[in-house]
Amino acid sequence: MDPAKKLEVIKQVERDSVEEMKAYQVQQTKMGDNEDREQMAAQAKGLPFWRLMKELTMLGYFTSEDGIKSSFEYVPIPGKLEMIQMKPNQKSFAY
Amino acid sequence: MNLNLKATNANTYDAIVVGSGMTGGMAAKELTERGLRVLMIERGREVKHIEDYDTAMKGPWEFEHRGKVSIQSAEEYWANSRFGTLANEETGEFFTDDKKNPYIEKRPFDWIRAYHTGGKSMHWGRQSYRMNKKDFEANVKEGIAIDWPIRYEDLEPWYTHVEKFVGISGQAEGWEVLPDGHYLPAMPMSAPELYFRDAMMKKLKRPVTIGRIANLTKPQPWHTELGRASCQYRSKCARGCPYGGYYSSLSGSIPAARKTEKLTVLHDTIANEIIYDEKTQKAKGVRVINQHTMAVEEFFAKIVFLNAGSMNSAALLLNSKSSRFPNGLGNDSDQVGRNIMDHHLGVGANATVEGFENDYVFGQRPNALYIPRFRNWGTDKKDFLRGYGYQGGASKSDWKRGITMNGFGADFKEDMTRPGTWTMGFGGFGEILPDPSNRMFLDKDKKDKWGIPMIVFDAAFGENELAMRKDMMASAVEMLDAAGFKNVSGFNRTDTHPGLGIHDMGTARMGKDPKTSVLNKFNQVHACKNVFVTDGAAMVSSSCVNPSITYMAMTARAADHAVKELKKQNL
Numbered sequence: 001m002d003p004a005k006k007l008e009v010i011k012q013v014e015r016d017s018v019e020e021m022k023a024y025q026v027q028q029t030k031m032g033d034n035e036d037r038e039q040m041a042a043q044a045k046g047l048p049f050w051r052l053m054k055e056l057t058m059l060g061y062f063t064s065e066d067g068i069k070s071s072f073e074y075v076p077i078p079g080k081l082e083m084i085q086m087k088p089n090q091k092s093f094a095y
Numbered sequence: 096m097n098l099n100l101k102a103t104n105a106n107t108y109d110a111i112v113v114g115s116g117m118t119g120g121m122a123a124k125e126l127t128e129r130g131l132r133v134l135m136i137e138r139g140r141e142v143k144h145i146e147d148y149d150t151a152m153k154g155p156w157e158f159e160h161r162g163k164v165s166i167q168s169a170e171e172y173w174a175n176s177r178f179g180t181l182a183n184e185e186t187g188e189f190f191t192d193d194k195k196n197p198y199i200e201k202r203p204f205d206w207i208r209a210y211h212t213g214g215k216s217m218h219w220g221r222q223s224y225r226m227n228k229k230d231f232e233a234n235v236k237e238g239i240a241i242d243w244p245i246r247y248e249d250l251e252p253w254y255t256h257v258e259k260f261v262g263i264s265g266q267a268e269g270w271e272v273l274p275d276g277h278y279l280p281a282m283p284m285s286a287p288e289l290y291f292r293d294a295m296m297k298k299l300k301r302p303v304t305i306g307r308i309a310n311l312t313k314p315q316p317w318h319t320e321l322g323r324a325s326c327q328y329r330s331k332c333a334r335g336c337p338y339g340g341y342y343s344s345l346s347g348s349i350p351a352a353r354k355t356e357k358l359t360v361l362h363d364t365i366a367n368e369i370i371y372d373e374k375t376q377k378a379k380g381v382r383v384i385n386q387h388t389m390a391v392e393e394f395f396a397k398i399v400f401l402n403a404g405s406m407n408s409a410a411l412l413l414n415s416k417s418s419r420f421p422n423g424l425g426n427d428s429d430q431v432g433r434n435i436m437d438h439h440l441g442v443g444a445n446a447t448v449e450g451f452e453n454d455y456v457f458g459q460r461p462n463a464l465y466i467p468r469f470r471n472w473g474t475d476k477k478d479f480l481r482g483y484g485y486q487g488g489a490s491k492s493d494w495k496r497g498i499t500m501n502g503f504g505a506d507f508k509e510d511m512t513r514p515g516t517w518t519m520g521f522g523g524f525g526e527i528l529p530d531p532s533n534r535m536f537l538d539k540d541k542k543d544k545w546g547i548p549m550i551v552f553d554a555a556f557g558e559n560e561l562a563m564r565k566d567m568m569a570s571a572v573e574m575l576d577a578a579g580f581k582n583v584s585g586f587n588r589t590d591t592h593p594g595l596g597i598h599d600m601g602t603a604r605m606g607k608d609p610k611t612s613v614l615n616k617f618n619q620v621h622a623c624k625n626v627f628v629t630d631g632a633a634m635v636s637s638s639c640v641n642p643s644i645t646y647m648a649m650t651a652r653a654a655d656h657a658v659k660e661l662k663k664q665n666l
Contacts, residue, residue: 014501026499028445029586030487030522055498058511062494063155063162071494071512076154078328078458083283086453092493092514095329095459 017048068094103395108134108359110657111381111396113366113411116214117643118630118650119402120344120352121257125654126400127355131661134359134394135352136383138403139210141362142189142217144345148335150185158184170194177205178595186333189217197549199538204435204552205594206406212362214404215597216343216643218333221309222465222486223263224640225254225274229472234636237480240434240529243635244607244616247274253648253655260351261342261647262318264326264462265307273304273467273640279312281305282462286454287489287517292464294578301469301574306462306486309342309644321350328458341461363387367547369399369415369424369626376419377625377666384545398625398657398666402650405435405631406535409602410550412613412620412628413537425613425620431603432536434529435554436637438596441588442564444571445520446580448489455491455514463488466521466574468639470566479562480528483639485571487521519580523567526639528559529601533593554593598642600631618653625666629653 001009024047046052061067068074072094109131112122119135126133141147155161164176164183172182174193181190191208198206209215228247235242258276267275282305284292292303310326311318323339323346332341339346352358361383368382370393380395401408409432413423423431463486469475470482492515497507533554541549556564568585575583593599606612609621618633620626629650631642638645660666 010503014503018501027584027586028520029441029588030443030445030520051498054503058494058497059161059163062511065154065156068155075457076152076329081282081326081328081458081460082456083285084455084457086455086514090455090514091512093457094493095331 013050017050020048021051062094106380106393107395108132109396109661110134110398110400111136111394112400112402113381113408114214114402114404114630115212115344115349115360116209116402116404116630117216117219117344118646119214119400120216120348121647121650122400122402122627122629122654123352123358124348125651126658127352127357129654129658130357131658132357132359133352134361134396136364136366136381136394137212137360137362138365138386139191139212139362141360142212142335142345144339144350145335145337148337149188150334151331151337153185160184174198174206177590177592178207178597181207185331186218189333189335197543199541199549199551201551201553202555203592204535204554205592206552206599207594207597208404212349212360213343213345217335217345219343219643220641221332221341221461222641223258223261223265223276223307223309223644224465224467224484225276226250226638226640226645227272227274230636230638233481234529239480239636241604241606241608241611241635244605244612249616250645250648250652253652254644256651257644257647259315260317261309261347261644262311262315262323263307263309263644264312266304268302268304270302270467272469272472273465276307276644278307279315282308282310282312282460284464285456285489287448287451287519288464290451291489291519291578295466295574298577299574301466303464303466306465308462310340310461321347323347326461328460330459330461332461365545365547366403366411367391367414367545369411370395371415371417371419371424371623373417373419376623378424378623384547386545389545397661398627400650400654400657401626401628401632402630405600405602405634406550408628408630408632409535410537412603414548420622425603425623425626427609427622428611428613430531430611430613433531433534434601434604435533435535435552435593435599436527436529436601436634437593438524438598438637438639438641439527439556439560439564439591439593440522440524440596441591442525442567442571442586443485443487443520443522444568444575444583444585445518446575446578446583448517448519448580451517454517464521470563470570477566479559479566481526481559481563481639483523483525483563483567485521485523487519489517489519491515491517519575519578521571523571524596524639524641525560525563525567526637527593528557529604529636530557535602552594556593598631598637600634600637600642603628603632604635605633606635617656618649624660627653627657
């Protein structure tokens, strides 16, 4: 398969899972002292393949030591809380 | 005979405190500082401040499941899992294995427990608000349940006393609905939050303030003396804080009590029964079971403080039967175990915020905004009673936004390393009315592995709570709309039950009349005055504010009274 075709196939898989996800009626909820939680009506059926793989890939990479340190400004002990302005090319802080 | 006497002497203290959590810690501190020798009994394992906070300094990559709950943990922690991810590898060791400590649900009850030193103070939300004057009068004015035997003024000095010791950061506002306490400097609001606060006052006349939270922004000498330092803005409080940045029994009250050298703590020891002396008509001690060896032992004291958590304190009363109290110690009124209250939650709204692209935050604020009750307050009148407060705030989205976005590949990955747009959302905490049919009791036949009758829950939300929830969602949507935010979406979880607020209370209420209440105005069991119950069980109504600071204030007040009465030889 040529690269353009491959890309189109992946995009189609993505479009399909967006459609599939509609049945899950996903809701972002907040619990108690701010625990965020995703509520889904149809969770028991399991997530669509694309959505699950994407979530796990992103989670796995962005919480790995290399992933965090190369992607973000990793500040495990901020020591202070400040409202600041974005710098040019500002990376997300990871804690 | 002599041997027995020796054993009795060795097991005799001035006071026994059952529980080491929020109120047990405070009771131990207040009693030891007044010169009493205190035995604290904790049913769970020992957790040592700082050295046992195993996960506190770990990076995200050091957790095998990266914050997700494994299938095995979800099964073991079946009740905890109703809340969310409490049983994950970061904090799971500070919650209780529900499979090993089962309970029975006649109607569902979401019981979240923490059996170890410090109890739930280890991972409480730390939000600390005083109840207001009207909270104490609401029952009698509306003809609900019974009247509080105390008023705001009775607790006021004790709020001050515990607030200073605990160390609460917040902003004094001068609002009658949310009485000001004594605060360390407030944490800042972000730019969209400041905009939201001003918009709410201008458009809806609803006040918004920064959360009043038990994290040290400017430690005072009495905090540093106990080894506590300023909050480091990591917002990983629930793992235990190696800096003592937030208040818990472990960082605050227990170290303070230990300084007096009058505190003895027993771990892995389940208080099974209060021993009642028919001759003196007083409690003379507590019978305990070692949770590992099953060994039974008795301890004796002049006074007993029950701080086992509302449900377990009530269970201990119910399990303490004698010929004087065939239905459980202090249960002449049949109110022990009844009137379970909590705060209902899981209802609110979220939105995306346009603009503020250049604003960002350094550090993780372990705190949120607070929107105090506005319903049925002043001239506002709704078709339900009481009200609710909201907690929430704005945050700039991180890589997690990518999970639900379209996109993949190198550009997508690069984009995810940068902050996204702001989102804002909040959820409510609603007052629950006392209802005697919302109750817990001990099963007649089923016993746990220590031979203690199992707790059965039989409680549900009533019509008032359900009506309030609809309004909680609608008002949250209304406020985010009024602020001009986009993609506003409300939520109202229908899978929640009493207990999930982890503010369970009311099972041994105070009152003026022994026929309708369990405790008097100083938290003493009406018919057995040397037993004090000063955890959430004592609550007569629930208000809508987070209750821990009120429990602590009541505890300090009761401890002061207990020592004065002891000196007068009245106990």
